[in-house]
Amino acid sequence: MTPFDRRGLLRLAAIGAAGSLASACSDSPAPPGPNTGAAAATGRVATPPAATPSPSRTPAASTGSGPAGADAVPPLVAGLPFEISSGPHGRPQVALTFHGQGDPAIATALLAEAERAGARITVMAVGSWLDQQPAMARRILDGGHELGNHTQNHGAISTMTADQAYAEITGCAARLKQLTGGIGRWFRPSQAQDCTAVVAAQARRAGYAHCLGYNLDSLDYTDPGATAVTDTVLSAVAPGSVVSLHFGHAGTVSALPGILDGLHRRGLRAVTTSELLS
Numbered sequence: 001m002t003p004f005d006r007r008g009l010l011r012l013a014a015i016g017a018a019g020s021l022a023s024a025c026s027d028s029p030a031p032p033g034p035n036t037g038a039a040a041a042t043g044r045v046a047t048p049p050a051a052t053p054s055p056s057r058t059p060a061a062s063t064g065s066g067p068a069g070a071d072a073v074p075p076l077v078a079g080l081p082f083e084i085s086s087g088p089h090g091r092p093q094v095a096l097t098f099h100g101q102g103d104p105a106i107a108t109a110l111l112a113e114a115e116r117a118g119a120r121i122t123v124m125a126v127g128s129w130l131d132q133q134p135a136m137a138r139r140i141l142d143g144g145h146e147l148g149n150h151t152q153n154h155g156a157i158s159t160m161t162a163d164q165a166y167a168e169i170t171g172c173a174a175r176l177k178q179l180t181g182g183i184g185r186w187f188r189p190s191q192a193q194d195c196t197a198v199v200a201a202q203a204r205r206a207g208y209a210h211c212l213g214y215n216l217d218s219l220d221y222t223d224p225g226a227t228a229v230t231d232t233v234l235s236a237v238a239p240g241s242v243v244s245l246h247f248g249h250a251g252t253v254s255a256l257p258g259i260l261d262g263l264h265r266r267g268l269r270a271v272t273t274s275e276l277l278s
Contacts, residue, residue: 034051073146073185074278082204083195085213087240087276094263095273097188097214099221100125100140101151102248104133110253112140112144117260119270121145122211123247124188127152127172130179137179146272148186148212149173156191157199166202173206186212186273212243212273218255221246234262242273 016125077088087095096114096264100107100123114121123140125147130137140147151157152171160168168190173183187208189195195203195211216236229251233243246251263270 018255035258038071040242060082070192073274075276076274080210080277082209083211083213084242085194086215086242087273089238089240092239092267093269093276094237094239094243095122095152095276096243096245096259096270097124097148097212097273099155099244099246099248100136100147101129102246104136106250106253107133107247108139110247110256111139111145113253113256114145114270115143117166117257117264118268120272121258121270122148122186122273124148124150124186125172125176125184126150126154126190127175128154130172130175134179135203137176141180144272146185146274147176147180148184148188149176149208150188150191153256154190157189158192158196160199162198162202164189166205169206169208183207186210188212212242214242216241216243218243218245218252219254220249220252223249223251226251226258229255230258230262233259234266237263237266237268239268240276242276 038137087093096119098110098121111121120143123145125137125140127149137147149169149172151168152175153168155168157165157168169187176182181208185208187195187203187206188211189199189203189211192199194213200211216233218229218233224232233255237243260270
């Protein structure tokens with residue numbers, strides 16, 4: 001793996017230091033402190049079949065994801081539950097999923113680092129961020145990554161009425177469709193690890209067949225330092241893990257080379273969520 005350019009990292013840290021607090025985001029219901037070292041895995045883990053996938057597959061969604069658009073998105077294994085928190089344990093793959101918001105320079109650096117290592121990630125974009133940074137949608141897809149819906153304004157969606165939640169979901173979906181031609185395959189609730197019944201109903205109403213949670217929280221949004229983020233991920237990662245990470249934090253960019261190197265040493269590959277579940 002090509003080492004991260006230390007001088008570029010220093011410049012990046014200077015860019016991100018002032019903005020990281022403003023862009024910090026936890027989707028866990030009770031954010032831990034910055035010294036927490038264990039990964040959170042308290043959400044409902046809905047694991048698809050670990051054995052050889054059934055030949056019967058659900059069709060590819062019209063997501064606009066991937067370099068070639070919707071046709072590049074692999075079909076999913078049939079019978080997946082609505083709420084998904086992890087993938088099959090029998091294949092050497094993990095999904096690194098990122099909250100999509102924050103300084104575009106930091107996001108671009110993170111994407112480039114992933115691509116240098118041959119990794120593919122899933123970005124759960126906030127619609128208001130795409131309003132401000134519309135070019136990032138194409139940049140993400142052109143890198144072979146995947147885009148999903150993380151609501152329009154990243155409010156506490158579990159506390160909203162059904163109509164308010166629907167507006168948040170469809171607001172981001174409309175922006176994704178405008179920029180990429182599709183609404184994205186995955187929806188992730190904002191400021192929550194799992195979908196409530198109300199939010200799930202509105203996500204389905206908006207056209208989403210799955211709510212994407214996670215079973216490993218990197219805690220990178222607490223800015224504990226690159227070493228702590230790397231250790232938190234690598235201490236708990238396993239085949240099928242869905243890891244929660246964030247754009248907008250220079251420390252996450254610094255941690256990514258170590259995370260990807262650690263995955264490689266364990267024989268694990270970072271793939272998009274659709275590939276993990278195909």
